[in-house]
Amino acid sequence: MLKALLARLNQxxxxxxxxxxxxxxxxxxxxxxxxxxxxxxxxxxARVCPTGAIEPGRTxxxxxxxxxGECARACPHGAIRFTRSPGMAVRRRSxxxxxxxxxxxxxALDEQALRLFGRSLRLRQVSAGGCNACEADINVLGTxxxxxxxxxxxxxxxxxxxxxxxxxxxxxQNMREAxxxxxxxxxAPRLVVAVGACAIAGGxxxxxxxxxxxxxxxxxxxxxxxxxxxxxxxxxxxxxxxxGARSGTSTEHR
Amino acid sequence: xxxxxLSFPEFSKRLAGRHLAALMGxxxxxxxxxxxxxxxxxxxxxxxxxxxCPPGGLQLPATVVEGSYPSLTPKHPQAHWFEREFFEQWGVxxxxxPWLKPVxxxxxxxxxxxxxxxxxxxxxxxxxxxxxxxxxxxGHFRFQCRGEEVLHLEISLGYQHRGVEQALSAASPGRxxxxxxxxxxxxxxxxALAWCRNLEALAGVRLPARAEAxxxxxxxxxRLANHCGDLGALAGDVGYLPTASFCGRLRGDLLNLTALAxxxxxxxxxxxxxxxxxxxxxxxxxxxxxxxxxxxxxVRQALDLLxxxxxxxxxxxxxxxVTRQVASDLGLVGPAARASGLALDCRRxxxxxxxxxxxxxxxxxxxxxxxxxxxxxxxxxxxxxRFLDRLLAGLPEGPVRTEMxxxxxxxxxxxxxxxxxxxxxxxxxxxxxxxxxxxxxxDPSFHNWFGLAVALRGQQISDFPLxxxxxxxxxxxxxx
Numbered sequence: 001m002l003k004a005l006l007a008r009l010n011q012x013x014x015x016x017x018x019x020x021x022x023x024x025x026x027x028x029x030x031x032x033x034x035x036x037x038x039x040x041x042x043x044x045x046a047r048v049c050p051t052g053a054i055e056p057g058r059t060x061x062x063x064x065x066x067x068x069g070e071c072a073r074a075c076p077h078g079a080i081r082f083t084r085s086p087g088m089a090v091r092r093r094s095x096x097x098x099x100x101x102x103x104x105x106x107x108a109l110d111e112q113a114l115r116l117f118g119r120s121l122r123l124r125q126v127s128a129g130g131c132n133a134c135e136a137d138i139n140v141l142g143t144x145x146x147x148x149x150x151x152x153x154x155x156x157x158x159x160x161x162x163x164x165x166x167x168x169x170x171x172x173q174n175m176r177e178a179x180x181x182x183x184x185x186x187x188a189p190r191l192v193v194a195v196g197a198c199a200i201a202g203g204x205x206x207x208x209x210x211x212x213x214x215x216x217x218x219x220x221x222x223x224x225x226x227x228x229x230x231x232x233x234x235x236x237x238x239x240x241x242x243x244g245a246r247s248g249t250s251t252e253h254r
Numbered sequence: 255x256x257x258x259x260l261s262f263p264e265f266s267k268r269l270a271g272r273h274l275a276a277l278m279g280x281x282x283x284x285x286x287x288x289x290x291x292x293x294x295x296x297x298x299x300x301x302x303x304x305x306x307c308p309p310g311g312l313q314l315p316a317t318v319v320e321g322s323y324p325s326l327t328p329k330h331p332q333a334h335w336f337e338r339e340f341f342e343q344w345g346v347x348x349x350x351x352p353w354l355k356p357v358x359x360x361x362x363x364x365x366x367x368x369x370x371x372x373x374x375x376x377x378x379x380x381x382x383x384x385x386x387x388x389x390x391x392x393g394h395f396r397f398q399c400r401g402e403e404v405l406h407l408e409i410s411l412g413y414q415h416r417g418v419e420q421a422l423s424a425a426s427p428g429r430x431x432x433x434x435x436x437x438x439x440x441x442x443x444x445x446a447l448a449w450c451r452n453l454e455a456l457a458g459v460r461l462p463a464r465a466e467a468x469x470x471x472x473x474x475x476x477r478l479a480n481h482c483g484d485l486g487a488l489a490g491d492v493g494y495l496p497t498a499s500f501c502g503r504l505r506g507d508l509l510n511l512t513a514l515a516x517x518x519x520x521x522x523x524x525x526x527x528x529x530x531x532x533x534x535x536x537x538x539x540x541x542x543x544x545x546x547x548x549x550x551x552x553v554r555q556a557l558d559l560l561x562x563x564x565x566x567x568x569x570x571x572x573x574x575x576v577t578r579q580v581a582s583d584l585g586l587v588g589p590a591a592r593a594s595g596l597a598l599d600c601r602r603x604x605x606x607x608x609x610x611x612x613x614x615x616x617x618x619x620x621x622x623x624x625x626x627x628x629x630x631x632x633x634x635x636x637x638x639x640r641f642l643d644r645l646l647a648g649l650p651e652g653p654v655r656t657e658m659x660x661x662x663x664x665x666x667x668x669x670x671x672x673x674x675x676x677x678x679x680x681x682x683x684x685x686x687x688x689x690x691x692x693x694x695x696x697d698p699s700f701h702n703w704f705g706l707a708v709a710l711r712g713q714q715i716s717d718f719p720l721x722x723x724x725x726x727x728x729x730x731x732x733x734x
Contacts (some may be wrong), residue, residue: 003558003559003562004496004559007496007500007555007556007559008496010552010555011500011503011552011555011556014503024510024513024514024517025517026513026514026515026516026517026532027513027517027518028517028518048428049428050426050428050429050431050432051429051432066432066522067518067522068428068431068432068522068523069517069523070428125388125389126385126392127389127390127391127392127414128392128413129413129414129415129416129730130414130436130439130730131436131437131438131439131730132391132438132439132440132728132729132730133436133439133440133442133520134439135389135390135391135439136439136440136520137519138389139389140502140505140506140509142502143499143502143503143505143506144499144502144503145503145506155388155389157387157388158387159385169414170416172413172414172415172416172733173362173415174359174362174363174364174412174413174414174415175384175392175413175414178384178385178392178413182385203436204418204429204432204433204436205416205417205418205421208416208417208418208421209417210360210415210416210417211416211417228436228522229439229520231519232506
């Protein structure tokens with residue numbers, strides 16, 4: 001007992017106070033896309049993108065992005081640069097299709113939904129065909145560094161006890177029915193959060209017949225959190241924005 | 255090295271006493287299939303462990319099959335899951351297989367299948383999944399119970415099947431990297447490394463020493479993070495919260511060391527064909543070493559608490575036993591095999607770069623229960639941490655990446671390496687143009703899922719979470 005108490009003292013207080021402004025120096029956060037810099041006919045970025053997320057000179061689909069950074073390395077004009085900002089969750093799929101440096105970050109739920117969920121949000125997580133990295137970094141939110149429960153957010157075992165689903169994976173054909181049934185078992189009104197490139201648009205498996213290429217078209221989505229996998233701070237930032245606990249809806253990049 | 259084509263009886267004989275690392279098909283002439291096995295030496299006898307695991311000894315026996323063939327499973331139980339997979343992928347029927355059904359259900363409806371049933375009035379069935387209670391991957395577990403006692407557990411997977419193995423050979427190099435880094439997200443480095451080593455072996459590219467050292471850093475960091483997280487989760491499963499809570503945080507700190515090197519907590523983008531994409535400059539290496547030292551102090555303290563708690567050990571000991579014989583018959587790999595006394599570790603058997611000298615220590619235990627699996631993990635944390643510290647203190651100078659060359663036509667390569675869960679096996683063959691023709695991926699989980707099912711026999715059903723966590727297998731790595 002004494003040993004446990006000593007260990008507790010020694011381990012110290014580890015819970016982070018706020019979401020950091022910047023991720024570690026080599027980590028790729030929110031990209032800054034400036035198609036105005038693109039040269040006519042150049043498609044170096046599109047050539048190296050593993051998921052076809054870029055239309056050169058026009059758009060970068062953050063929903064498909066795996067954050068491998070190959071595009072930024074290939075671009076001779078500095079049109080794509082990754083910042084270290086963790087915040088990049090949005091409310092609408094179209095907001096992830098960047099046509100310039102601006103990204104419309106997620107707004108809070110409407111007033112009625114906030115009254116219901118703002119101080120207590122219980123989510124059922126469904127993993128559907130991904131690689132388990134998103135799940136790993138969702139689990140991390142429960143550790144004392146992030147301490148998700150202090151924000152009133154928790155994961156529950158039964159969809160009947162949940163206010164919504166948090167979905168990961170491209171939705172394999174083999175999980176499609178289970179996912180939809182789990183959603184049906186959540187009492188309305190209910191939220192859906194799509195975490196990771198797979199859940200948003202299929203990730204590396206976007207064109208596989210064995211997957212549905214993400215949850216769009218299967219379930220109505222309230223929050224999209226891009227990344228492969230998203231950094232835990234990115235997921236937390238998104239959830240807090242949804243609950244109105246973090247504001248500032250548009251981005252001005254450093 | 256090339257496959258050795260044998261008659262079927264000769265092929266079957268060649269599997270005796272060997273560990274079956276992979277059993278796979280390659281398209282043969284006029285509708286036939288070339289069935290090829292990748293085998294490695296079986297575990298040394300317990301009294302020979304001082305000189306355990308001599309390096310090398312890979313064999314590639316093969317035989318031509320068509321339509322059906324006599325099942326290997328009755329003689330070689332470790333082939334049972336592979337034969338089901340082979341039947342699913344190639345449609346060649348193993349006659350006399352005791353339980354022939356799909357492993358991944360590529361045609362859909364994975365839940366709609368016959369499960370093995372135990373008869374009798376006192377028997378009841380418990381069905382769990384595919385959606386589980388925690389933040390976990392999907393799978394279906396069907397228990398046959400008499401009261402609380404589990405008589406049989408059948409594990410039915412395939413829910414994570416996304417067609418990645420099949421897509422791998424036709425993928426562009428960039429997309430192939432994305433695939434191998436997501437075969438099993440928690441084994442990003444392990445699988446990326448197995449893939450790149452196959453490409454380099456085929457192309458005949460030799461790696462700079464610094465690149466190999468950094469790859470070993472990546473692989474051991476992955477092992478540390480997962481072992482540490484799993485020991486914390488084991489503590490959590492028996493309600494011992496101090497270690498659960500400390501190790502949860504420490505696992506994150508270890509993942510952050512990988513992010514310090516390459517930006518990604520899982521090591522994505524670090525290992526690339528020809529070396530690594532990110533160097534660890536002197537300052538960064540020193541920072542990593544210092545942080546690792548601090549983390550390890552806390553890890554030791556957290557695990558010391560776990561070891562001293564009598565109530566924890568009482569729950570761990572004699573729970574979920576897999577005997578040495580069963581582990582060997584089923585072809586288990588990794589810490590699960592070593593916990594049952596099988597001294598097998600690819601870092602010793604198939605060493606490369608910094609693993610070559612001195613011979614890597616193999617950690618084993620004897621009982622094969624949850625306590626043994628925890629003990630092996632804990633010892634491996636110590637071994638890996640010391641190995642890492644030495645590596646970081648003396649990284650060889652030089653470049654971290656070398657130019658890749660084109661792959662030769664009609665060539666063939668096998669990659670075997672020790673991921674944190676155990677033996678990772680990847681096979682890559684090229685066509686007449688030098689493009690990837692066929693890929694085989696065997697995640698350690700593929701060997702071990704049945705081990706978990708067997709560990710549950712005779713246990714209380716309430717011990718399932720504890721046993722499950724002591725294996726901590728990958729659903730996506732199995733389902734591919």
